[in-house]
Amino acid sequence: MAEVKxxxxxxxxxxxxxxxxELIQTAKTIATAGKGILAADESVGTIGKRFDGIKVExxxxxxxxxxxxxxxxxxxxxxxxxxxxxxxxxxxxDADGTPLVKLLHDKKIVPGIKTDKGxxxxxxxxxxxxxxxxxxxxxxxxxxxxxxxARFAKWRAVIRxxxxxxxxxxxxxxxxxxxxxxxxxxxQQAGLVPIIEPEVLADGTHSIQTxxxxxxxxxxxxxxxxxxxxxxxxxxxxxxxxxxxxxxAPNRANPGEVAFYTLRTLSRTVxxxxxxxxxxxxxxxxxxxxxxxSAINQADLPKPWRLSFSYGRALQASALKAWKGEKANESAxxxxxxxxxxxxxxxxxxxxxxxxGGADAAQSLVVKNYVY
Numbered sequence: 001m002a003e004v005k006x007x008x009x010x011x012x013x014x015x016x017x018x019x020x021x022e023l024i025q026t027a028k029t030i031a032t033a034g035k036g037i038l039a040a041d042e043s044v045g046t047i048g049k050r051f052d053g054i055k056v057e058x059x060x061x062x063x064x065x066x067x068x069x070x071x072x073x074x075x076x077x078x079x080x081x082x083x084x085x086x087x088x089x090x091x092x093x094d095a096d097g098t099p100l101v102k103l104l105h106d107k108k109i110v111p112g113i114k115t116d117k118g119x120x121x122x123x124x125x126x127x128x129x130x131x132x133x134x135x136x137x138x139x140x141x142x143x144x145x146x147x148x149x150a151r152f153a154k155w156r157a158v159i160r161x162x163x164x165x166x167x168x169x170x171x172x173x174x175x176x177x178x179x180x181x182x183x184x185x186x187x188q189q190a191g192l193v194p195i196i197e198p199e200v201l202a203d204g205t206h207s208i209q210t211x212x213x214x215x216x217x218x219x220x221x222x223x224x225x226x227x228x229x230x231x232x233x234x235x236x237x238x239x240x241x242x243x244x245x246x247x248x249a250p251n252r253a254n255p256g257e258v259a260f261y262t263l264r265t266l267s268r269t270v271x272x273x274x275x276x277x278x279x280x281x282x283x284x285x286x287x288x289x290x291x292x293x294s295a296i297n298q299a300d301l302p303k304p305w306r307l308s309f310s311y312g313r314a315l316q317a318s319a320l321k322a323w324k325g326e327k328a329n330e331s332a333x334x335x336x337x338x339x340x341x342x343x344x345x346x347x348x349x350x351x352x353x354x355x356x357g358g359a360d361a362a363q364s365l366v367v368k369n370y371v372y
Contacts, residue, residue: 015232019191023235024275026151026193030110030237031276031306034345035081039280039312040067041114041154043086050316056325060088061095066323068094068103070316073334077107079345084112084154084195084310091148095327101149112152112195113145115183119158122172126165129172132157132179135186142190152193154239154310155183159200161214161246168200168214173221181225188235195278195310197239198222202282204246208253212243212261219269233273239310240266241282242292255295263301272304279307281314286340287354289314290347297350308348315340 017023030037042050047066048058056062067089070076089100090113104111117134132155142153157176159168176198184194200215219240226233243261245252253261266277279296281289289311297307309315318340323333343356 015235016230017188017191017232017235019188020232020235022151022191023188023193023232026110027235027237027275030082030152030193030278031308032081033306034349035079036309036311036344036348037082037084037112037278038070038076038080038315038341039084039154039310040070040089040316041084041086041112042312043118044088047086050320051325054320054324060092062325064089064092064100065095066320067092067100068096068098069323069330069333070319070337071100071103071107071109073338073341075338076341077109079338079341080109082110082112082152084114084152085150086114087145090145090150105149110151111149112154113150113192114155115142115145115153115187115192116155119156122175125171125175126160126162126167126169128160128162129167129169130158131172131175132183135179135182138183138186139190142187142192146191150192152195152237153183153187154195154197155180155187156197156199159198159214159218161200161204161206161210163206163210168218173218177218177221177225180222181229181231184226184231184236185229188232193235193237194231195237195239196222196226197280199239199280199282200241202241202244202247205248205250206246207249208243208245208257208261211241211245212265215241215243215265216268219265223269223271233271234275236274238270238274238277238305239280240277242279242284242296244282244284244292247283255292256299258292259295259299260301262296263299263303266305267302270305274305276306276308278310281309281311284314286314286317287356290340290343290352290356291354293344294347294350294352297348306348309344311344315344 119130319337
């Protein structure tokens with residue numbers, strides 16, 4: 001009988017990455033029940049826009065001070081298992097001179113790092129379609145990030161829906177799927193668990209059914225590329241959009257519909273070997289993101305993965321307003337942040353029923369054509 005050849009990704013602990021066992025353990029740690037990820041990886045420009053809203057000067061000291069106050073929040077480790085950092089913060093210190101990474105380590109929270117270099121126009125594709133830059137020098141950078149304390153990475157690819165223009169094009173889907181898989185392989189080579197983030201933007205008037213069809217096409221192509229690149233699935237995490245109606249759709253889907261179409265899409269495309277799926281918020285309000293996550297976890301449908309959150313705006317919006325750039329408001333800011341984090345912890349367990357943060361938490365966080 002001829003010998004059956006197995007792909008590298010099927011060989012488990014014989015995987016080509018020398019960090020295989022560590023990658024598996026890190027992914028499991030992040031995908032802990034009742035916990036999720038704080039996405040604090042806003043670029044200098046993006047955090048500056050947030051600071052503009054509360055009239056805070058956008059300088060390195062203020063950026064690190066703000067993140068330091070967040071990371072010192074008492075009890076945040078009950079809801080947060082990992083934090084994605086921007087490169088500046090990976091080696092930065094808070095106002096007291098304490099390395100930000102140490103603040104996370106002290107709470108047994110895993111530090112991560114955004115490694116992509118943003119999106120660029122994709123020549124030959126549809127108008128506005130993009131590819132993600134950053135593969136050049138990624139191995140060397142990732143090795144340095146590992147030395148600095150990071151144990152996972154994040155890379156965002158962006159897919160647009162425009163039915164009138166025939167988007168997304170096949171070129172855009174394939175290019176971004178390949179880029180995500182190549183980044184994933186390089187990350188595992190350097191000891192970092194790759195978070196695979198193919199974001200289908202919610203911009204537009206499309207129906208939830210259209211979002212489901214596109215998301216399924218994208219995820220199918222992503223995992224085909226991941227298989228080709230030989231990634232260790234158990235040492236990866238997926239950060240997708242929830243399947244929702246377009247932000248400007250005349251009849252937006254309710255949480256039950258979001259749960260059904262999201263889980264159907266994932267069950268058709270994502271291997272059960274992936275330990276965790278951490279959703280992006282995609283412009284949903286803080287409350288909407290929590291309620292939809294809870295509905296997904298409540299749904300009586302197959303869920304072989306841990307289904308959790310990796311939220312930026314949907315965890316920080318109200319906290320920023322409470323801070324107002326004033327040291328005296330640190331406790332108030334931390335209280336608001338913790339309330340939202342615990343709401344999402346409950347949502348991961350399918351137990352959140354609403355009400356955290358009051359009316360402010362229901363305010364829209366939409367930013368069209370969002371860039372980090």
